[in-house]
Amino acid sequence: MTTVSSGASSPHLHQATSVALVMRRVLVALVPTLIAMFYCYGPGALMQWLWAILVAHAVEALMLRWRGLPLQPHLSDGSAAVTATLFALAMPPWAPWWLTVLGLVFALALVKHAYGGLGHNLFNPAMGGYVFLLLCFPVAMKAWAPIDAGHAAPGWIESLVRLAGGASSMADGYSGATVLEYTRTQLRAMKMLSEITAQPVYGMLGDRNAQWVNVAALLGGLWLLWTGVIRWQIPVAALAALFLTAAAFHLADGDRYASPLLHLFSGATMPGAFFIATDPITAPGTPRGRLVFGAAVGLLIYLIRTFGNYPDGVAFAVLIMNGAAPLIERHTQPRILGAPA
Amino acid sequence: MTLPRHAWRGGVRVPRHKNLSNTEPSRAPPLPARLIYPLRSHIGTAARPVVGPGDRVLKGQCLAEPDSYVSQALHAATSGTVRDILDYPVAPGDVMTASIVIEVDGEDRGIDPWPSLPADADGDAIQRRLTEAGVIGMGGAGFPSHVKVREGLTRTVRTLIINGVECEPYITCDDRLMREHAAEIVAGARWLKRAVNAGECFIAVEEDMPEALAALQAHPAEGVTIGTVPAIYPAGGEKQLIKLLTGREVPSKGLPIQAGVLMHNVATARAVYAAVVEGRPLTSRYVTVTGGMTRPGNWRALIGTPVSHLLQEGGWRGGDQRVIMGGPMMGMALCSLEVPVTKVTNCLLVQEAAPAFLAAMPCIRCGECLRVCPVQLNARALYEYSKAGDLDAAQDLNLFDCIECGACAYVCPSHIPLVGYFRAAKAAIAAAERRQRAAAENRGRYERHQRRQAADQAGSATASPLPAAAGEDREALRAEIAAAVERVRARRAASEPPDGERGGPA
Numbered sequence: 074m075t076t077v078s079s080g081a082s083s084p085h086l087h088q089a090t091s092v093a094l095v096m097r098r099v100l101v102a103l104v105p106t107l108i109a110m111f112y113c114y115g116p117g118a119l120m121q122w123l124w125a126i127l128v129a130h131a132v133e134a135l136m137l138r139w140r141g142l143p144l145q146p147h148l149s150d151g152s153a154a155v156t157a158t159l160f161a162l163a164m165p166p167w168a169p170w171w172l173t174v175l176g177l178v179f180a181l182a183l184v185k186h187a188y189g190g191l192g193h194n195l196f197n198p199a200m201g202g203y204v205f206l207l208l209c210f211p212v213a214m215k216a217w218a219p220i221d222a223g224h225a226a227p228g229w230i231e232s233l234v235r236l237a238g239g240a241s242s243m244a245d246g247y248s249g250a251t252v253l254e255y256t257r258t259q260l261r262a263m264k265m266l267s268e269i270t271a272q273p274v275y276g277m278l279g280d281r282n283a284q285w286v287n288v289a290a291l292l293g294g295l296w297l298l299w300t301g302v303i304r305w306q307i308p309v310a311a312l313a314a315l316f317l318t319a320a321a322f323h324l325a326d327g328d329r330y331a332s333p334l335l336h337l338f339s340g341a342t343m344p345g346a347f348f349i350a351t352d353p354i355t356a357p358g359t360p361r362g363r364l365v366f367g368a369a370v371g372l373l374i375y376l377i378r379t380f381g382n383y384p385d386g387v388a389f390a391v392l393i394m395n396g397a398a399p400l401i402e403r404h405t406q407p408r409i410l411g412a413p414a
Numbered sequence: 415m416t417l418p419r420h421a422w423r424g425g426v427r428v429p430r431h432k433n434l435s436n437t438e439p440s441r442a443p444p445l446p447a448r449l450i451y452p453l454r455s456h457i458g459t460a461a462r463p464v465v466g467p468g469d470r471v472l473k474g475q476c477l478a479e480p481d482s483y484v485s486q487a488l489h490a491a492t493s494g495t496v497r498d499i500l501d502y503p504v505a506p507g508d509v510m511t512a513s514i515v516i517e518v519d520g521e522d523r524g525i526d527p528w529p530s531l532p533a534d535a536d537g538d539a540i541q542r543r544l545t546e547a548g549v550i551g552m553g554g555a556g557f558p559s560h561v562k563v564r565e566g567l568t569r570t571v572r573t574l575i576i577n578g579v580e581c582e583p584y585i586t587c588d589d590r591l592m593r594e595h596a597a598e599i600v601a602g603a604r605w606l607k608r609a610v611n612a613g614e615c616f617i618a619v620e621e622d623m624p625e626a627l628a629a630l631q632a633h634p635a636e637g638v639t640i641g642t643v644p645a646i647y648p649a650g651g652e653k654q655l656i657k658l659l660t661g662r663e664v665p666s667k668g669l670p671i672q673a674g675v676l677m678h679n680v681a682t683a684r685a686v687y688a689a690v691v692e693g694r695p696l697t698s699r700y701v702t703v704t705g706g707m708t709r710p711g712n713w714r715a716l717i718g719t720p721v722s723h724l725l726q727e728g729g730w731r732g733g734d735q736r737v738i739m740g741g742p743m744m745g746m747a748l749c750s751l752e753v754p755v756t757k758v759t760n761c762l763l764v765q766e767a768a769p770a771f772l773a774a775m776p777c778i779r780c781g782e783c784l785r786v787c788p789v790q791l792n793a794r795a796l797y798e799y800s801k802a803g804d805l806d807a808a809q810d811l812n813l814f815d816c817i818e819c820g821a822c823a824y825v826c827p828s829h830i831p832l833v834g835y836f837r838a839a840k841a842a843i844a845a846a847e848r849r850q851r852a853a854a855e856n857r858g859r860y861e862r863h864q865r866r867q868a869a870d871q872a873g874s875a876t877a878s879p880l881p882a883a884a885g886e887d888r889e890a891l892r893a894e895i896a897a898a899v900e901r902v903r904a905r906r907a908a909s910e911p912p913d914g915e916r917g918g919p920a
Contacts, residue, residue: 358781
């Protein structure tokens with residue numbers, strides 16, 4: 074499929090592609106992940122997403138107006154929806170409404186538009202907003218799933234009440250832990266992996282809940298690869314680096330270092346590798362640069378998870394490497410045809 | 415025997431649209447009312463007219479002679495009267511260029527062909543014949559063929575490549591030519607090979623040109639390998655095809671001969687045959703006329719035919735569609751349809767759909783431009799530097815290695831006219847260099863003026879403008895003058911846009 078381009082300069086043909094199409098494809102690829110979130114965490118995840126979409130478009134429209142840019146075609150380019158979706162996936166499903174507002178205002182107004190808007194931001198907006206909340210509201214950001222398997226996820230009404238900011242008394246019931254956090258605290262309490270992996274928080278692959286989110290993200294990511302929206306270098310390098318590092322530590326001491334499989338299918342590994350680290354705006358564009366960038370992200374994820382102060386390291390790892398992306402690109406320019414050998 | 419394949423990086427699959435125009439045999443259009451011969455329609459200096467207004471000319475008669483080494487002869491494609499030599503719009507850019515205009519008389523009387531060259535003619539004789547016949551590269555660049563042959567006479571040619579890889583969408587003139595004149599192309603290739611004493615000779619066509627391949631293979635020749643290359647755009651690019659077939663790379667900013675390669679288009683090979691064996695100058699070529707019209711196809715068009723004549727024959731009724739000279743990837747949109755077909759015009763494309771307005775969005779740095787670039791340039795960074803006016807940085811990232819194939823802009827999701835930015839940046843750098851050269855010349859002139867004044871004031875007895883006292887100075891000055899003359903020659907030979915240089919009536 075091609076379209077005829079309007080410019081007087083050649084080429085006069087154009088592949089039928091656009092920024093909006095790229096963003097729409099990313100959103101479609103995120104549908105399985107959203108469904109998995111709904112399946113694992115109940116309606117709260119969906120409500121959080123809808124609320125984020127609403128807020129993100131309002132903030133985006135406001136910023137565009139402020140900067141004197143037309144809402145068309147900028148608001149409908151899909152970039153705000155992608156940021157909102159990635160942000161909502163990272164948020165605890167039962168976070169109150171104002172937390173999402175704060176995070177998205179930070180993400181879009183400061184991380185994105187203050188740097189010049191679409192295409193110019195140095196850092197991934199969704200992860201910037203998420204980390205901002207993680208640093209400023211650490212307790213509220215812990216409202217994940219109940220660790221007790223017998224505990225059902227909150228229903229529609231309950232989720233809505235919690236999104237509206239009420240029912241803080243229920244906080245205890247739901248301030249559960251992810252497998253990464255649980256493993257970390259237990260290990261720090263000098264327990265051995267063989268003692269704790271029988272806990273219901275462990276699933277077949279990784280986290281009892283997050284494993285399905287990771288599987289869904291993997292499927293969506295593979296589809297993105299197939300359609301050519303993303304290229305293989307970043308996800309492959311990130312997953313390989315994480316897997317190999319985890320495997321090395323696990324082989325050295327299986328009682329203190331979790332298995333590589335757990336790392337691949339817990340936390341935000343797959344969404345991070347396929348959807349966040351691959352954000353082209355904040356990653357290097359050269360093939361070798363992408364390999365370096367991806368591998369560094371994978372390694373950092375492991376180091377932060379294992380030796381850092383946070384149970385998951387995807388957001389931090391991506392943001393740190395975002396800062397290094399321009400430098401990496403500069404030093405990984407491809408050899409041009411006819412360059413001296 | 416198949417051709418070697420050393421993969422080059424980049425490239426993009428583009429829709430072909432070839433069977434719109436390549437199913438019917440080529441046709442000869444009726445004679446146009448007039449023919450236009452721009453004296454400067456190619457690389458190098460303008461040709462020097464040898465006819466004047468009112469002169470009767472016959473088919474094949476020389477109209478203009480090469481003015482320098484890098485220049486071409488022009489010949490009348492049919493009989494008629496020279497109406498005038500005047501400024502006429504010429505593609506690309508509809509630049510007004512001094513042109514010989516011939517009123518066609520319809521009798522189509524011609525001069526006798528030259529005798530064929532003997533089978534044992536040497537490279538010099540072949541080179542002279544090609545100069546005389548006005549044979550230039552018909553693949554697009556229009557580099558005089560005799561210059562390439564001269565290169566091959568003075569340096570070692572390991573590989574001669576005859577390029578039938580017509581990789582642009584829509585264009586099928588070489589395809590049809592190969593199907594209809596395969597024997598002459600192979601014979602022309604053998605003459606070229608012998609002229610430059612090439613070690614090997616490849617004739618390459620694209621994978622999806624089975625008819626052309628079969629036609630060529632029906633004329634096997636010793637030392638000539640005929641085969642296919644993958645149909646990925648721009649497989650027919652000079653540097654890409656050389657890499658694919660030889661594994662060697664033309665150095666950045668260098669010439670194919672530096673990789674031991676000479677490349678000629680298939681149409682050029684046939685023109686070589688016509689010049690050397692049939693004794694005819696280059697006065698016609700295959701032109702694909704295709705797109706939104708009732709009778710798309712290939713025409714054996716006379717050089718100098720106005721574009722409008724061919725479009726009418728193709729059944730285009732006119733309209734607001736864009737008319738492109740060349741293919742959709744690298745061709746130029748025409749403003750005037752009175753511009754003539756030249757020796758390098760391979761296609762006239764009427765776009766079927768009216769142009770859709772695609773507003774450029776910000777670059778999302780997806781890197782697809784870099785992925786498809788057949789030179790592996792970082793198009794995204796080049797775009798940023800070009801846009802910001804950081805021309806030094808753009809040159810550091812090898813801006814001048816861009817072949818303007820358009821693959822980057824073709825895949826850009828933000829619809830950024832990347833090639834347009836690169837052309838503008840190249841033009842800005844060239845303009846800055848011209849200014850710098852002019853400033854240096856002025857400075858030299860001023861310094862000499864100062865020296866003369868000083869000499870005058872010192873009461874020198876000699877009236878010579880050259881300071882007679884200092885012999886060394888005199889030598890230095892002579893060298894400087896010689897260098898200046900060289901510079902002017904080089905500049906005139908270079909492919910700069912016509913800057914006021916006009917060939918008037920002889």
